[in-house]
Amino acid sequence: MAEKKKKDEGADGLALSPDLMELLAKFREIELEDFELEVKDLEIWLESGALPRQLMPQLKAVPGLKGKPAELMMTQFARPVETYPGKIVEVKLGATKAEGGTRGRTITIGGETSPPFYTFERPTVHPPVVTLDVFDMEVPLSKAVKMHVKDVIGDPVAWAKLAVDKFGADMVTVHLISIDPLLKNATPKDAVKTIEEITQAVDVPLVIGGCGDPVKDADVFEEIAETFAGERFLISSITADMDVERCAKFVKKNGHVALSFTPMDLNLARELNRRLYDFLGKEDIVMDLTTAALGYGLDYAFTNMERARLAGLMGDVELAHPMSSGTTNAWAAREAWLKMGAEWEPRELRGPLWEVTTALTLLLAGVDLFMMMHPAAVKTLKDVTAHLVSGKKADACKFVDWVSMKL
16 A cells, blocks of 8 residues: 555655546646645745656656657747836036037936836947046045045145046046035135136036035035036035025026935935926936945935836936936945955955945946046946947856756
8 A cells, every 4th residue: 555655646745646637637727626735844846848747757648748848948039128208318517618618528418218228128328427536625535545546635636637537537526625614614716716727627527516514515506606607517416405496596597507416215306306497407407316335225225216217217207317326425334444354355455346336236226427436446337337338249158157957
């Protein structure tokens, strides 16, 4: 009896009655009603491209089935190409002499009609760009960054030239930290002088950053906007706690672009953008939804930006703006610079890896403009971006051994 039971059960102890097997062979499908199965631990193993091995020995005699399947069924793969009702607004940064400015070239971001790098749907319209951070006074920096800029710290003009000429920056972000009332409390005229010297030293489009004080920033931004009318600087940034109407008016009047900055909340981003629409065209607004770095909430930042981009493509006009990322926030995560165990060293390598990992993650969320700091991180991001938009096909042979399975 024991031998007969073992034979009926098969090699793995699964009991299949002859009646059930006969029905399965005839109809190939059985629907059970009012069926209950109580098990303690249940594991079901299905082999790729074949029937469960418990059934194979007993199905050999089924008419029309010629032995055990030896290969997968061939079929055609159709790319899931979609068409989206929305489009991300195109925003031009910088202005040449012919356009009323002094920049050597302009940069356009946005314009996407598909998710980032869905090149099987549509080519990338405007590849993402990088703007390097420059500070107008000496600030504490991680050793991994400081070693590359130690000769220009405290000299924003020389720092800007280094960023463009050596590090390949597409743009330069000038952080006017010295205007902070709690630091040097520099005047708007002082800030104008700094920007004037930088515009003469480099001809790339500029991002004008403030100190974070909503009143002082507005005063300085207005002075710079009027002095450099027509340059299409990106004014970084306009926030909800500032006098939004006043800021939007001088940005529009003098032909610049506003960076609409909000914390990680898409409803707040929509609200601030709506307030700006009363005075600015959509082509004059870039969004910053706040960047949390690797080890600092990157998953939340990615999700927030991805949701914004997909919403814009699906027709939400209030979120259909190019996105900027303060990727240098990666250096706020202590893991980027803290001295750790030997397995985490050297810091000179770990730091830029922290920054570029943050950047590459948000690249896939749809970020168009990256504010960065470390030259190695910048080069890596630019190399990866160039490859993604090149249209070159990957050599599958290089990846075939990455994944294996036992049948």
